[in-house]
Amino acid sequence: MNGAALTLSQVRYTNKAFWRNPASAFFIFAFPLMFLVIFTALLGHGTVRISPTQVVNTSTYYVAAMASFGVISACYTNIAISVTTQRDEGVLKRTNGTPLPSSIYLGARMLHSLVVAVLLVAITAAFGRAVYSASIPSGLTLLRFLVMLLVGAAAFCALGFAITAVIPNADAAPAIVNASILPLLFLSGVFIPLGSNAPAWIVWIARIFPVWHFARGMQAGFLGTAFSWTDVLVVAAWGLGGLLLAVRFFSWEPRA
Amino acid sequence: MAEIARQEGAAIEVRGLIKSYGDVRAVRGIDLLVERGQIFALLGPNGAGKTTTVEILEGYRSRDGGTVRVLGYDPARQRRQLKSRIGIVLQSSGMDRYLTVAETVAMYAGYYPRPRPVDEVIELVGLQTKRGARVLRLSGGQQRRLDVAIALVGNPDLLFLDEPTTGFDPSARHEAWEVIKNLAGLGKTVLLTTHYMDEAQYLADQVAVISGGRIVAEGPPATIGNRERARARIRYRLADGAMPPADLSASPGPDGLTELIPDDLTTALHRLTGWALDQHVELTALEVARPTLEDVYLELTGSPAGAAGSMQPAVPELAGQKGRHRS
Numbered sequence: 001m002n003g004a005a006l007t008l009s010q011v012r013y014t015n016k017a018f019w020r021n022p023a024s025a026f027f028i029f030a031f032p033l034m035f036l037v038i039f040t041a042l043l044g045h046g047t048v049r050i051s052p053t054q055v056v057n058t059s060t061y062y063v064a065a066m067a068s069f070g071v072i073s074a075c076y077t078n079i080a081i082s083v084t085t086q087r088d089e090g091v092l093k094r095t096n097g098t099p100l101p102s103s104i105y106l107g108a109r110m111l112h113s114l115v116v117a118v119l120l121v122a123i124t125a126a127f128g129r130a131v132y133s134a135s136i137p138s139g140l141t142l143l144r145f146l147v148m149l150l151v152g153a154a155a156f157c158a159l160g161f162a163i164t165a166v167i168p169n170a171d172a173a174p175a176i177v178n179a180s181i182l183p184l185l186f187l188s189g190v191f192i193p194l195g196s197n198a199p200a201w202i203v204w205i206a207r208i209f210p211v212w213h214f215a216r217g218m219q220a221g222f223l224g225t226a227f228s229w230t231d232v233l234v235v236a237a238w239g240l241g242g243l244l245l246a247v248r249f250f251s252w253e254p255r256a
Numbered sequence: 257m258a259e260i261a262r263q264e265g266a267a268i269e270v271r272g273l274i275k276s277y278g279d280v281r282a283v284r285g286i287d288l289l290v291e292r293g294q295i296f297a298l299l300g301p302n303g304a305g306k307t308t309t310v311e312i313l314e315g316y317r318s319r320d321g322g323t324v325r326v327l328g329y330d331p332a333r334q335r336r337q338l339k340s341r342i343g344i345v346l347q348s349s350g351m352d353r354y355l356t357v358a359e360t361v362a363m364y365a366g367y368y369p370r371p372r373p374v375d376e377v378i379e380l381v382g383l384q385t386k387r388g389a390r391v392l393r394l395s396g397g398q399q400r401r402l403d404v405a406i407a408l409v410g411n412p413d414l415l416f417l418d419e420p421t422t423g424f425d426p427s428a429r430h431e432a433w434e435v436i437k438n439l440a441g442l443g444k445t446v447l448l449t450t451h452y453m454d455e456a457q458y459l460a461d462q463v464a465v466i467s468g469g470r471i472v473a474e475g476p477p478a479t480i481g482n483r484e485r486a487r488a489r490i491r492y493r494l495a496d497g498a499m500p501p502a503d504l505s506a507s508p509g510p511d512g513l514t515e516l517i518p519d520d521l522t523t524a525l526h527r528l529t530g531w532a533l534d535q536h537v538e539l540t541a542l543e544v545a546r547p548t549l550e551d552v553y554l555e556l557t558g559s560p561a562g563a564a565g566s567m568q569p570a571v572p573e574l575a576g577q578k579g580r581h582r583s
Contacts, residue, residue, distance in 0.1 A: 006366060013355060013363045020354035020390070089350030097314060098410070099340040100367040253316075 003104060010100075010108035011115070014029030018082075018112065028078045032070035032120055036127060038063065040192075044132065046062050054225050058193070062137070064222035065190045068152075068215040070120030075113045076181060081159030081173045082201040083109065085192030086255050088170040096252040110157040128222070136223035143167045151232055152214040155239025159210075162242040165249035181211075188212035210238035265328060265444040267414050268313060269291045273322035275308055281306045284287040285322070290462070292413075295436070295446040297460035297477075299453070301557055306449040307347060310418055311325040313447070314344055327414055340369055343407030351390035351402065356384050360391060361405050368410030381405045381435050385488035397428030404435055415439060417448045421455060431459055453550040463549075467557040481552035488546050490525060491515045492539040500537075504528050513541060 018024050044059030052181035076164050086092050095105055128134030137145040161245035165219040167176050187202050194203065213231035268290035281479055290296040300306050311317045313324060315338060324331055329338040331391035350362055361378055365371035378384055381401040386394060386466040394402065400420065407415055417436065419428040439446055450456055456463050457477045463473040465481075473481045491513045499505070504524060508514050510529045518524030525544065532539050 009363075009366050013352070013359065015357065017354040018353045086350070086352075090346060090348055091350045091352060093316070093346060094344070094349040094351065094406070096342040097316070097342075097346070098364060098367045099336070099369070163286065 003101075005219045006100070007104050007111065010104060011112045013232050014108055014112040015115070016114070018078075023047040024078065024082060028073050028168040029120065033123060033127075035069060035191075036066035036124055039066065040132065049196050050193070050219070050223065050225060052196065054223075056063050057080030058108045058131065059132040059220075060128065060223060061193055063085055063124060063132065063134045064219045065082060065193075065215060067121045067124040067216045067222070067228075068211075069152055069185065069190055070124055071117040071149065071153050071184070071214070071218075072181065072211065073119055075110075075156035077177050078116065078158050079109060080112055080163045080167065083161065084164050085170040086169045087164065087251060090254065092252045093254075102252075106161065110154065113157050113160075114150070114153045118149070121149060125222070128168050130134070132159075134222060134255075135224065137183070141183065141221055141224070144227045145218070148221070148227075148235075151239065152210075154211060154215065155214075155242065157176065158242035158246060160242075161246035161250060165251065167247050168255050184209050184211045188215055190215050199202040204213050210235045257317050265325075266290060267294070267327060268296075268447060269323075269325040270309075270313070273312065273321045273324060275305075275312060276318065276320055282469055282502070283312075283319075284468070286466070287469070288464065290445060290447055293440070293443055294461045295448060295459050297439050297463045298447065299451065299456045299463055299553060300449075300465055300466035301451055304466045304557070306466055307418055310416055310447065310449055314342065314416055315339070315340045318446060336566045338351065340381055340410065341413050343410055343412035345403045345407045345415070345420055347402075347422070349403070351391055351399075351406070354390055356388050356393070357402060358387045360386055360402065363410050364406045365409045370411055371409050372411045374409065377405045377409045380408065380438065382431070397426075397431055398533050400424070400428070401435060404427075404432075404439075406486055408439070412444070414447070416447045417446060419449055419451070419452070421452065429455070453548065453553055457549050462576045465488045465553055465556050472556045473552070477549055480549065481547075485520075486547045487517050488521050488523070488529065488544050489515055489517050490542075490544055491501040492528070492542040494539070495537060498535065498537045499526065500531055504531070 018028075039062040044062065046058045047055050048061045049055050050061070057229045068103070083092070096102065111123055113164050125134070129136055136150045163177065163180060167173050188194075188206045188209065189198075190211065194206065213234040216225070217227065217235070219225050266289050268288055270286055270288040271285055273286040273288075274281075286305070286309055288296075288298075288309075298306050298309065308317065313326050313331055315335035320334055326338055327341050329335075331338055355363065356507065357378060358374060361374045365374055375387075378387060381404050383401055383405065385400060386398060391399065397528060404417075404420070407417075420436065421432045424432065433455070436446065436448070446459075448456075448459060460477055462475070463480050464478050465469050466558045467474070475481075490533075492501070493508070493513050504516065504518075506514050507514050516524070521544070529539070531537075
């Protein structure tokens with residue numbers, strides 16, 4: 001098999017295992033959709049001021065925010081936990097003893113996460129459109145939206161690979177992954193809109209990390225807010241940093 | 257087979273292999289020669305350096321010194337070429353638990369340039385009835401067979417089996433042994449590590465005993481450590497009051513058995529049984545035994561259990577059993 005065929009075949013096996021594993025199918029895929037329904041049902045009737053001049057329905061806001069959460073869940077959380085588990089169980093070591101190039105194995109995992117992320121975004125958008133008449137990106141907005149989506153997904157995958165280096169074993173994986181991402185989801189306006197009177201220190205933290213920039217880029221697609229290439233660049237820079245750390249510190253064998 | 261070996265060189269050639277982890281000198285100068293088509297067992301206690309040695313040959317670990325050729329390749333520099341010609345069963349390594357047996361074997365088959373047919377490999381390890389079962393539904397023994405199937409599916413010339421039956425119950429071990437015996441029938445070279453004497457004795461053409469990072473003995477299991485030349489023991493139990501010839505007698509041990517190591521086994525045995533026939537005395541539990549591979553091993557590896565081990569009942573080789581330890 002050539003590289004592309006081998007990658008696709010590997011994506012298919014990764015995909016089969018993903019959906020048959022109740023933990024990944026539920027926590028990675030169902031969680032963002034469940035949050036979407038809960039947030040919009042509970043808080044969807046108000047409005048959010050997202051810029052000095054723009055006010056949107058909370059429901060529409062959460063469609064964009066939960067799409068971002070879906071991508072982070074499918075890429076960062078999924079990769080970090082599943083790769084650590086596979087490392088601990090010795091699957092990675094076994095694979096590393098076969099002629100399969102490591103770039104194909106890891107690339108296939110990334111590609112699979114991307115597919116799950118796109119699926120989550122599509123379901124979220126369809127739900128928002130059907131229930132809350134949320135606007136769906138089109139034309140040039142769609143193109144920019146897709147750039148942000150793909151850059152963000154790739155970056156969060158890279159960060160997912162990178163964080164495995166500090167996760168000692170599979171038992172610790174969910175705790176470390178959640179500890180690293182949950183605060184940021186709150187501080188970056190994904191779960192609770194930052195609004196116009198958020199404390200300055202929260203805004204500053206949000207600006208340093210990639211989640212806020214990614215969520216802003218996704219909002220631009222759904223809410224018609226200004227699209228900033230700076231957001232894309234910041235997310236891409238984090239992704240690149242993650243990739244470099246992963247290349248340097250990634251381990252194919254369980255940590256003793 | 258010997259002809260092929262001469263033409264293509266040995267499967268594994270190691271000279272002066274050295275490896276340390278920090279201050280721990282795990283491997284202290286090992287030489288190995290494994291001919292093609294051989295089942296070669298590396299036998300040693302835990303921590304002797306078996307796994308380190310094997311993982312250097314597989315390319316997982318770097319070495320500190322010495323030369324290594326595996327199928328003509330240097331695993332440190334030509335790992336990529338080597339990988340497609342070897343199969344590896346690691347001491348413990350998982351597989352995706354949510355894929356089925358057939359999916360797993362097919363997935364790994366896709367990694368190799370010239371794989372064997374998936375169904376043929378599944379049949380070879382005896383998992384036909386579990387073809388569609390997910391890995392998480394397999395027993396430990398079945399998972400080990402799947403390990404072997406994965407290692408075989410790339411149609412390798414050389415297989416590494418690192419402690420393939422550790423933790424198995426006796427029937428699972430015997431199943432695994434049959435699978436490994438069959439590999440030799442396929443013309444594969446097998447390098448096996450184990451700390452089970454009976455496993456080495458049953459499977460291997462050649463055994464190297466490794467201890468403290470060195471090879472302390474090497475040879476066919478029947479003659480390693482000069483086993484074949486070691487003097488045999490006669491053991492028997494007598495009815496109370498019976499008195500055999502003085503030079504064939506000794507005070508019974510705690511188990512009630514009289515044990516002696518005669519200079520001339522044939523003569524001693526003939527006289528002893530002749531005496532018993534004349535006197536109408538029954539020699540119950542009579543056995544003649546040479547040191548087992550285990551006795552040799554314990555002596556060579558300097559295990560504290562060595563003294564006790566050599567006191568244990570020896571294997572009744574005359575009865576045709578091989579290397580089974582009575583316990």
